[in-house]
Amino acid sequence: MELYRTSQTTHLPKESAATVRDQLFNLAAKLNISAVLLVNSAGQIIAKHITETWQNDAVSMAVLSANTYAAANEMARIINEDNNFVTVLHEGITTSVLTSAVNSGYFLVVVFPRQTTLGLVRLFTKKTVEQLGRILAGSSGYSRKEQSDLGQEFQNMLSRELDRAFKD
């Protein structure tokens, strides 16, 4: 169960993006939660549903979640837990974070307030994870046009943009 992948690049096709976002929206609506992120193991946000207060923090959250989750699974390996931890919970006084594996290399990060029952979060997150796994497994590839979009013209323009933006 993986997003369409070349040897080094992962793609989220257009047709899958909307259904993935719908899943996150439905989960957030059911649980009245602040943020739900679908993140890959490199710490990149695949999809998100967040409230306005989270706009600036989503990137940091994804990066920290990815690396923390990877660290937790190194602990799993040390204690001879053959499979990675299915979920990792960070429990706070007012807000908690539940991280759940979707499939190899992807996981769901759910940020929820104290008022939302952990059991319900686990239950609905589990259902969403199963749905996401099916959606992503059924994703198709990209078109030839999309592949050529990163060719020499793009690279030349990128070079000019980098010179413009990154200067002493």
Place this chain on the structure above:
Amino acid sequence: MFINWALNELHLKIVYYGPGLSGKTENLNYIHKRIDPALKSDLMTLKTREDRTIFFDFIQLEVGRINGKKPKFNLYTVPGQVNYDLTRRICLNGVDGIVYVADSQLDRMKANLEALVDLEKNLLAYEKSLETMPWVIQYNKRDLPSAAPVDLMNSKLNIYNVPWFESTAVTGGGVFATLKEVIKETVSRVHQDLTAHEKATA
């Protein structure tokens, strides 16, 4: 790299790697200071009390849309101290391009070599290798009187003849040149990868 075709976003992960105190964090500090606030996230640093990186530093940069696509660059540094090997390996997960920051001081050559071997070992855990992935070398601390000649540094460290840059990260010299090159190398490699895949599946 992650490509979101719906939003037309390209996400690249660049990792700054090297021995302890070689200047990896200084690179990100300088980049964060100089970049337009509209083009960068906050700089995240996870440090010990002694100001040493304990997990990673992180900043996300972006440039304007190019042919409708928005490239975003996630820059990480790893902790350089020897006992953080596992943490360095975690940070390499999903890496697209590497900046190897070497300490130009002559008495740090052994540390530079050990860190390079360590990098290759950790890449192998992800079935990657310095031989095939995009990376550049930055010879930092060129301002110090004890800096070794660049020819010597290249002969010892630049085993795959990758692009290299002299730098003085504390003042910014060479920092952006290094960053721009690793991004260009990485995008070029991604394009080659996509082209090869297209041919293989045609």
